[in-house]
Amino acid sequence: MEVFEAIRKRASVREYLSKPVERELLEKLIDAGRRAPTARGLEPWEFIVIQRRENLKRLSEMISNGRFLADASACLAVFCQQSKYYLEDGCAATENILLAATALGLGACWVAGDKKPYAEEVARLLRVPEELRLVSLISIGWPKKEVLQRKSRALAEVIHWEEYRR
Numbered sequence: 001m002e003v004f005e006a007i008r009k010r011a012s013v014r015e016y017l018s019k020p021v022e023r024e025l026l027e028k029l030i031d032a033g034r035r036a037p038t039a040r041g042l043e044p045w046e047f048i049v050i051q052r053r054e055n056l057k058r059l060s061e062m063i064s065n066g067r068f069l070a071d072a073s074a075c076l077a078v079f080c081q082q083s084k085y086y087l088e089d090g091c092a093a094t095e096n097i098l099l100a101a102t103a104l105g106l107g108a109c110w111v112a113g114d115k116k117p118y119a120e121e122v123a124r125l126l127r128v129p130e131e132l133r134l135v136s137l138i139s140i141g142w143p144k145k146e147v148l149q150r151k152s153r154a155l156a157e158v159i160h161w162e163e164y165r166r
Helices: 003-009 023-034 053-062 064-071 086-103 119-125
Strands: 045-050 074-081 107-112 132-141
Touching: 003 086, 023 045, 023 074, 023 086, 045 053, 045 086, 053 064, 053 074, 053 119, 064 107, 064 132, 074 086, 086 107, 086 132, 119 132
Parallel strands: none
Antiparallel strands: 045 074, 074 132, 107 132
16 A cells, blocks of 8 residues: 555554454564654664453553453554653654554554553553653554544645745
């Protein structure tokens, strides 16, 4: 799939078939994440792939807006070493993963992590060192139903030339 098509088609998917996602595809997603732009070339990210049903269920119970994690085939946790731009770097990696998932025909949904009350509990569950910060959790799976193209504001509404104008 061409990059602009993946950008147009990307949508948050919260319902999944009970069909596993192959390790090779999960590695492709992580590979896309690790190739994201990074401030000062730090590459502060670490990625944890969660596939065990009991761990997915525990995550879904910790995160009120992440109940659907229990039904995903996998969850990718994006952690970053604390640095001045860890959040920007981790978010860039997350977006790369979301676009790669779309290009592979997978469904995915970004669940916030940074500064959330459950971030420390997630880190403990996954045995992550204290110096790493949870940036995001990404559910991964085969979509249960056709993914509808999300609506976006019209280009003319959001683009400004030289200065902000309405």
